[in-house]
Amino acid sequence: MLMDYKLIYEKIIARAKNRTTTIDEYTEKHHIIPRCMGGGDEKENIVILTPEEHYVCHQLLVKIYPEHVGLWRAVYMMTYSAKSTSYRKSNKLYGWLKRNNKWVERVNVKCKHCEKEFLILGCYKRKFCSQSCKSHSQENKIEKKCKNCQNNFFVTVYEAKKRKYCSPKCSSLSQIKISIKNCKNCKKEFCGEPNLVLKRTFCSLKCVGDFQKGKKRFVPERVPVMSKPCKYCGELIYDKPGKLKQKKSCSFSCGAKARWVK
Helix, strand or coil: CCCCHHHHHHHHHHHHHCCCCCCCCCCEEEECCCHHHCCCCCHHHEEEECHHHHHHHHHHHHHHCCCCHHHHHHHHHHHECCCCCCCECCHHHHHHHHHCCCCCCEEEEECCCCCCEEEEECCCCCCCCCHHHHHHHHHCEEEEECCCCCCEEEEEHHHCCCCCCCCHHHHHHHHCCCEEEECCCCCCEEEECHHHHCCCCCCCHHHHHHHHHHCCCCCCCCCCCEEEECCCCCCEEEECHHHHCCCCCCCHHHHHHHHHCC
């Protein structure tokens, strides 16, 4: 017995059109005459279906028109998973995935500038309904005082509660413990991290140079030079006392002659 797929398809569409109660769960829009077959986006051509009904309708369209390529592509995207084409989904599994997927669920959110409600996907974190609202909110800036450097800075209305510091540098400095020390040269106070301040005695390199100029430097005394007569030729040898003890000849040639020439 051959099944009349066209009749089944028309019954599903007719039941969806004559549905009196609204569906509170996730629904999908379906083109009665598919767009790949010349159907448009008119209200008469669109019907609201459950995920299971939508899945079955696309399978029926393929069976009614088996030679149409566009219908095969549409049903392929719904039937097979994205990871692997070997895993086939059923209509119940397709409906469960669509209902429990945060990427499909739409949520009502209030715009922070104009306070109008707009729909976004559950996975998105949008604060403004449009780019113009975002730019207008940034124009209305508030002046605040930095908790670290006490300088004034401007922030947007929606950042006023969160921002406490003018820059990331100030926020990091506020979290670090700072110790104070007096400079050895100019006697002024300088601050910094405790482990670095302990090693330092001057506030700057200029103070280091000024302190070294004023301080007397150690000048070593010159060692006196002594003389000694050469053992072989009798000429005087001049050198420091430590090195003079080891020397016996005035030169290498004089020492060589004494050893080899008899």
